[in-house]
Amino acid sequence: MSAVEETDVLIVGGGPAGALLGFLLARRGIGVIVVEKQTSLERDFRGETVAAPSVVTLRRLGFGPALDAHGFLRTEGVTMRMEGRRVMHVDYRRFALGEVPVDIPQPALIAMFSDAAAEFPTFEYRFGTSFTGLLRDGDAVTGARLRRRDGSTSEVRARLVVGADGRFSKVRHAAGITADVQHMARDFLSFKLPRPADWGLQAELVVDRDRHLVVLPTFPDFLRVGHNLPKRGLGALRAAGFEPFKAGIMALDPRLAPVVAEHLNSWDDTSFLEIFTAEVPEWTRDGLVLIGDASHTCTPILGQGVNLAIQDAVVIAPVIADALSTAGPVPAAAFTGFVTERRRHKAHVTSFQRLQEKALATGSTPGVLLRRARYRLLDALPLKYRIFGGVLNAPHGIDPADLAVAAGGSRPGLGV
Template sequence: MSEQNARLRADVCVIGGGPGGLMLGLQLARRGHRVVVVEQSARYKRHFRGESVSPDSVRLLHRLGLMDTIAARGDFARTTRFEISDGGAPALRVDFRDISPDGSLPTEIPQQVLLEVLAEEAARHPGFTLLRRSSVIDLLSSADGRITGARCTGADGPLDIHADLTVGADGRFSSVLELSGLPFSKRPLGRDVLWFKVPLPDAWDDDTVRVRIDRDRHALMLPTHPRSLRVGLNIPKGGLKQVRAQGLAALHGQITAFAPELGPAVRTHLTRWSDLSLLDIFTTSVPRWSRPGLVLIGDAAHTLSPILGQGVNHALMDALALAPLVSRALAAPDRHRQLTAAVTRFQKLREPAVERTRRTQSAQERAFGLASAPAVRVRQQAYRLVDSQPWLKHWLWRRIYYPLRLA
């Protein structure tokens, strides 16, 4: 190690200041531990990142005293309904007020707001440090192969962070996963998504999520604060070059075909390609989320499809499950051995829920990808069958949005 590298000591080093990383940092700092969170960005400008927070996560944010702070800012929008139209006709409608066990509803929280609230609350604790504009460039290890921290670079130069546990919370393109030596496989899905934001049409309410499907194409429309709409338009895998070659006018036409109500807004507000953001859709399978001294959480451990907006929720749940296990291990005399046991236990606790979501998303991805006329008719009939049976509809949606209440 170079003598020029500055050094920092912590109980836990978290790489990635997204929802999972900051929530974990906050929970460990509340328990009196020294935590360093390393974050690349200088400010949280994440307009096209996940904003959909599940009812279970909303309930936990309330329990932690954080939802009141978010509510005081007014920067959120509650979702009461979910609607699917297929082939231009309504196919499935869900009212969350009818199925919520306790009145909690899916909520759209701008990720910038959520991250700022988490960071501000964590900063109240003396053991918490947030390093912005910093990136991991390598992992530190001992002679026996145990990960002992991370080598980072930032505005002030190189920094070695020594920690009993290093946590990779750096998302779907995780550098920690790449550096860890843990085996993983990445499976590209058959589409990408173009995200953009436009004003909410005057004729639309601000609490309904809408999905419009046309054969093997679909668009997802999510109301967000203030009276705006986040829209995800699926395109063929690697198809951005072709979309751009056709021009913005052609893209306006595609969007309008899905939702004529959006025609004026997209022509007015989508005037440059920089007004859109491309999301490369893939899933990552990591059989083992940890090795001695290191553990992965959130998308770094289990990248999911954006279907049903579960990425943020699993990251938050990972952090809340991991924090007490790590805290108890850090208090033990043989903390390194106990930490290894703790991160193994963490995966056993969380993996079943992640795999349930992955199976649900895979089934929905396959349904969205149906293109032949007979297959599309079967899909439409399946949606309408579910819609016609309230008990079945409620059972399915509770399993997706309220799994903790049913556990």
């Protein structure tokens, strides 16, 4: 017999979206249980870049002191090199936002949210607890079935279940919502290297015909390098051998050759990322809403996934608080405005990412020449700051109630 519990909101998935939303709801006195299937935050490597608008948001919510206490790297700009020549540079410090993207390990970011939330008696973050199915009353979702690592099961009844369980969301699947998955032409293999002392704090995109490296300064003293490979090309790459792979990286960017030679030792040092975008036609049911990667998955270009997750949490928190003021499961209609607003932001990001990926996948000589000319032209125009700013710095709103609490400095755990 499963144990049965009750709460206002059950959040499935303790990633950036779920953990931040849990904090924002608990701070409003709402009962929240966040369940996370991993047993600790030191999970698989995840994205570490937090885009500038989310840095602004986190500071406005009161997380500035926690961010500063942990430490992070500021990414000052992005430089593109094509076939050995520098073709474009965007200086992030020229945007009027007052913040640049920062690099901080995702476990540390999530711990900031859940540690702050743990100060509220209505909040609980449960590790090692997996979602296994939805509870329903007619068409409405009324809670979820859970299983712990020790095999014990339970049911949590909630007025709202939030699916924040990432790109392969089981909540989404259980709700009968099918994602439209669009595979990109290429996938990614990534690895970390010590950052050479003279590397600087620029992100770099190093392109040679249809091969490229994304090189990101990573906290505290690493570079994160992503290398594209053809779709389903991992087997062939591995079959060709590790040394040729290594030699290919060194040839693409000779500046990396010494650290690659010394520190990239086997396939175990690399991790594979399948690149796709996923459009999700419906984000809601009565009693259920999807946020973060579960509702929209983007590619790693310009590090927007965490940004979208954070913005989802910030925008939806007041909507949930309002909707809970009436009895029963939160109706799907309560989220109409949220879905419209967040879809617009996400569509903007993914359409830019698709354009960029298409340009990078070009391998023919005329295509490569045209691409280089286009990026050079763009580099010469102030328009580049409008184009990049539109994607990197998309506006977002924070509910004044969230700001008021932060400004009041009454929250424990954040040092404000």
